[in-house]
Amino acid sequence: MLPDLVGTWSLVSFTALSSSGEERHPHGRSPVGLLIYTSDGHMSAVISRSNRPKFASSDLVGGTPEEIKQAFQGLEAYAGTYEVDAERGTVTHHLAVCRFPNWEGGSQVRHFILTGDRLLLSTPPMTARGAEWVYTITWQRNQ
Secondary structure (H helix, E strand, O other), rough: OOOOEEEEEEEEEEEEOOOOEEEEEEEEEEOOOEEEEEEEEEEEEEEEEOOOOOOOOOOOOOOOOOHHHHHHHEEEEEEEEEEEOOOEEEEEEEEEEOOHHOOOOOEEEEEEEOOOEEEEOOOEEEEOEEEEEEEEEEEEEEO
């Protein structure tokens, strides 16, 4: 039986653990985000640092290079389709669009643990800043 991931989920926590045991919070200790799985196989995920600085200008396409950099670095976002492999405990996200353009057109596998209305997703080890990291994201199902 396939687990029921369909619905909207709110971000609870986002942590990264390096192969040397270092723990980080890539989007601060209070990030915000939404994860959506639809019944027809589409998905979308957005995670943001909760205290991203606002642009000085109200111009929608304005912003200084530093403001744009801070906004970009404080946001994760992608969308596409998904498939669940209950036997392996994985959900694969097939990305149509992504903040990180290198992932567009590719797939991202996440291990999952679904307990009641809590969904824990974790990545396989990924290289970032010269080290191997496992990212763990906890979501709460919205009612």
